[in-house]
Amino acid sequence: MIKFFQYFTVSLSFVLLSACGGGDTTSPIQPDPPPEQEPAPVPTPPPGGTKSDYSLFIQQGIVSIKNSPDTNFGAKDLSVWGFSSVESNPAGNSIVPGTIINAELGKTVTVSVKNNLATPHEFSFVQASANNIVASSPNPIAVGATTTYRITPKTAGIYLYSDAMNNGINQSLGLYGVMIVRPAAKLGNVVWSDGPGFTKEVTWVIADLDYKNYNLVAINNGVTNVKTANYKANYFLMNGMNGFQAMGDPNTTIQGTIDEIVLVRIANAGQYSQSLHFHGNHFQVISRNGVRLTEFEYQDTINIKPNQTAMVLYTIDQVGHYPMHVHTAQMETGGGVYLNGTAAMIIGK
Numbered sequence: 497m498i499k500f501f502q503y504f505t506v507s508l509s510f511v512l513l514s515a516c517g518g519g520d521t522t523s524p525i526q527p528d529p530p531p532e533q534e535p536a537p538v539p540t541p542p543p544g545g546t547k548s549d550y551s552l553f554i555q556q557g558i559v560s561i562k563n564s565p566d567t568n569f570g571a572k573d574l575s576v577w578g579f580s581s582v583e584s585n586p587a588g589n590s591i592v593p594g595t596i597i598n599a600e601l602g603k604t605v606t607v608s609v610k611n612n613l614a615t616p617h618e619f620s621f622v623q624a625s626a627n628n629i630v631a632s633s634p635n636p637i638a639v640g641a642t643t644t645y646r647i648t649p650k651t652a653g654i655y656l657y658s659d660a661m662n663n664g665i666n667q668s669l670g671l672y673g674v675m676i677v678r679p680a681a682k683l684g685n686v687v688w689s690d691g692p693g694f695t696k697e698v699t700w701v702i703a704d705l706d707y708k709n710y711n712l713v714a715i716n717n718g719v720t721n722v723k724t725a726n727y728k729a730n731y732f733l734m735n736g737m738n739g740f741q742a743m744g745d746p747n748t749t750i751q752g753t754i755d756e757i758v759l760v761r762i763a764n765a766g767q768y769s770q771s772l773h774f775h776g777n778h779f780q781v782i783s784r785n786g787v788r789l790t791e792f793e794y795q796d797t798i799n800i801k802p803n804q805t806a807m808v809l810y811t812i813d814q815v816g817h818y819p820m821h822v823h824t825a826q827m828e829t830g831g832g833v834y835l836n837g838t839a840a841m842i843i844g845k
């Protein structure tokens with residue numbers, strides 16, 4: 497891992513100094529030396545891997561930030577709120593982001609949400625009106641109560657759900673997740689019914705978190721004592737994980753053989769705009785914030801603003817190990833530890 501870290505430091509310096517985040521679409525990307533560690537193979541998603549009933553539990557849990565393997569520093573358990581799939585004592589990192597709701601176009605999904613916290617909460621979609629996906633959204637959910645939502649998705653894509661109460665504070669404490677809507681299973685791996693095909697898929701839910709000014713205040717003294725003007729994120733998460741965890745996570749890694757096409761669905765649940773920069777190949781942006789694009793432009797960087805989503809297609813172009821990192825140095829960190837922020841790996845075999 498040390499070699500990778502050294503390489504990455506050089507790489508990031510190059511990126512920052514040469515401002516390669518300008519969405520350069522012409523210059524070739526140099527292959528990178530492989531890191532010494534290799535994530536496990538990515539499981540191929542089951543075709544039509546959808547369910548019709550989900551149970552979510554709004555409750556407190558832990559995001560367990562692990563040490564950087566280079567410095568043996570940075571481990572910290574962060575108290576968060578989340579939409580957990582497990583009611584009692586959710587294990588570390590199983591609570592944020594909330595359970596992925598996998599739905600099929602036109603088929604009603606039932607989501608039961610139980611509020612196990614001491615204040616009212618809600619379950620809502622950030623762009624519900626634009627996509628008309630929620631049949632009914634009775635909110636808020638009283639303390640101890642369970643509310644059932646029936647959702648009939650009308651458009652394939654990725655949708656961010658959250659608890660939008662308290663001026664976004666609840667969402668920033670960890671109450672967010674995504675619903676993925678796939679077209680009819682019989683169509684196989686296409687993004688939407690007459691849309692482009694793919695061979696693999698990954699989901700990236702990115703977020704930022706101000707532990708001192710938000711989580712500690714809210715959990716110890718109540719949400720009403722959180723001052724939103726003080727928000728200054730110091731942890732940056734990829735699928736609820738720190739960078740080194742995420743780079744070794746098989747469900748987060750873009751991985752495949754040459755010419756495989758990986759669909760990456762991305763949602764930004766945080767308060768900061770993030771620019772995601774891919775190495776190894778350019779990708780095609782096919783959808784932005786629920787709007788399907790008519791021309792799929794090639795880019796090497798995509799900016800995703802808070803509460804926005806995107807879908808991109810990444811074709812495995814060459815053998816090797818490549819990083820996906822974000823283009824703000826601070827967001828590469830977790831509690832100040834470099835490379836423990838928003839990151840993922842890309843592996844061509």
Ligand SMILES: [Cu+2]
Pocket residue numbers: 507508511773775821
């Ligand atoms: Cu880079």
